[in-house]
Amino acid sequence: MVFNKQTKQAFIHPAKTGTQTIRAFLKSVGWKELPMTHSPLDVLIEKYPNLNDYTVYGFLRNPLSRFESAVLHLKRGPVIDNFFRKALRENGIDSSLEAVSYETIVNVFPQVLRGTGGFLQPQSYWLSHPQVTVLDFDNLEAELRRITGNTTQPMESLNTATDFGRSEITQVVRDFVREQYAADYALAKDRLGKEY
DSSP states (O other): OEEETTTTEEEOOOTTSSHHHHHHHHHHTTOEEOSOTTOOHHHHHHHOGGGGGSEEEEEEOOHHHHHHHHHHHHHHOSSSHHHHHHHHHHTTOOSOGGGOOHHHHHHTHHHHHHTTTTTTSOTHHHHOSTTEEEEEGGGHHHHHHHHHOOSSSOOOOOSOOOSTTOOOOOHHHHHHHHHHTHHHHHHIIIIIOOOO
16 A cells, blocks of 8 residues: 555555556655555554545456456566466466466466465455545556646556467456456446446
């Protein structure tokens, strides 16, 4: 979480929703950071009760785009690299990480999910708290500038995926993501009026 004590505003960070870009920009304009980067708001409030007085924001990303970004992040490692490789090996998948398809990941998702903690959790895990104002990931820069009032500070996009390990998004993958992240699709419709 990144926060501004003077304005009593904070950002919560669902994994793979621009966390590094958001943190870098907000810190560059004077905001502070709590060490619990990807913690949900209820956990943060328990540790820091003053957050009850804050306006809290979080970005919601198209669940399919986020899933692809998460898989590409896993393939690049090194954060969860060893566990990811082990989960694939345990399921008889011995091809290179770059060659592993999204459909293959879908087929072993429960094992992959177990070792990644909150990394692959639905965004609603972070954003469904009633105190969180949900923002559209597609408007990330504009929203950050609106909330901070800073229109001049440069904003660099960090941790963007390359084509390494990119695979075809098949109907099987689309159907899986729609089912696995149904709460995110519902949240997008409810809070943003947006259907993906």
